[in-house]
Amino acid sequence: GAGVSQSPSNKVTEKGKDVELRCDPISGHTALYWYRQSLGQGLEFLIYFQGNSAPDKSGLPSDRFSAERTGGSVSTLTIQRTQQEDSAVYLCASSLGVPGAYEQYFGPGTRLTVT
Amino acid sequence: AQKVTQAQTEISVVEKEDVTLDCVYETRDTTYYLFWYKQPPSGELVFLIRRNSFDEQNEISGRYSWNFQKSTSSFNFTITASQVVDSAVYFCALITGSNTGKLIFGQGTTLQVKP
Numbered sequence: 001g002a003g004v005s006q007s008p009s010n011k012v013t014e015k016g017k018d019v020e021l022r023c024d025p026i027s028g029h030t031a032l033y034w035y036r037q038s039l040g041q042g043l044e045f046l047i048y049f050q051g052n053s054a055p056d057k058s059g060l061p062s063d064r065f066s067a068e069r070t071g072g073s074v075s076t077l078t079i080q081r082t083q084q085e086d087s088a089v090y091l092c093a094s095s096l097g098v099p100g101a102y103e104q105y106f107g108p109g110t111r112l113t114v115t
Numbered sequence: 116a117q118k119v120t121q122a123q124t125e126i127s128v129v130e131k132e133d134v135t136l137d138c139v140y141e142t143r144d145t146t147y148y149l150f151w152y153k154q155p156p157s158g159e160l161v162f163l164i165r166r167n168s169f170d171e172q173n174e175i176s177g178r179y180s181w182n183f184q185k186s187t188s189s190f191n192f193t194i195t196a197s198q199v200v201d202s203a204v205y206f207c208a209l210i211t212g213s214n215t216g217k218l219i220f221g222q223g224t225t226l227q228v229k230p
Contacts, residue, residue, distance in 0.1 A: 031216060035218070042221075043208075043218075043220040043223075045216075045217040045219070048216030048217065050216075059217065089158070091160065093160075093218075099210055099217075099218075100147070100148035100167075100211075101148070101167075103150060103165045104162070106159060106160035106161075106162075108158065109158060
């Protein structure tokens with residue numbers, strides 16, 4: 001079946017602009033996660049959704065970052081007023097149910113470059 | 116605090132050698148889950164295995180095997196008869212009952228298998 005998909009695959013934006021990153025989870029997966037991967041920081045958790053609710057937003061680095069999920073499916077991560085330190089690969093993952101009890105499957109990522 | 120340590124930053128072996136990737140974790144929770152993921156040069160994280168804290172049985176899958184030892188808080192991964200296609204970055208990760216959906220990753224071990 002289809003895996004997790006993300007769009008765009010690459011995004012170059014100017015400092016100060018807003019960007020939206022999209023994630024389509026595996027069909028039937030109730031849990032959805034956002035992470036980011038950068039050379040200096042490794043893999044960092046950003047936010048976790050169960051259905052349309054976000055029980056854990058503890059990883060969002062600042063109030064410039066927000067995410068939503070609609071219809072228990074697609075999720076959008078929005079970064080406002082982008083900064084150069086936001087440059088990273090943003091990864092989305094989904095799992096069948098409760099975190100831990102089910103493994104997370106990752107998408108290919110969106111590479112964000114802020115110039 | 117929860118933490119995952121992969122002390123080996125890079126390992127280089129010659130094809131057909133066996134190689135073990137180390138993973139040490141820290142948590143005070145009694146219920147937790149451990150994972151290994153592979154990130155090949157293409158970039159997509161690939162799930163390899165999940166273990167829960169109540170199951171210390173070692174597991175073998177083809178050339179891959181995992182050794183889980185609670186006494187030393189380790190979850191090591193061995194590749195037998197390595198192949199060039201095994202070249203990738205390997206991540207060990209942890210989820211505990213108290214940190215909801217957050218996968219805590221180690222820094223990763225880059226494995227290079229030379230022909």
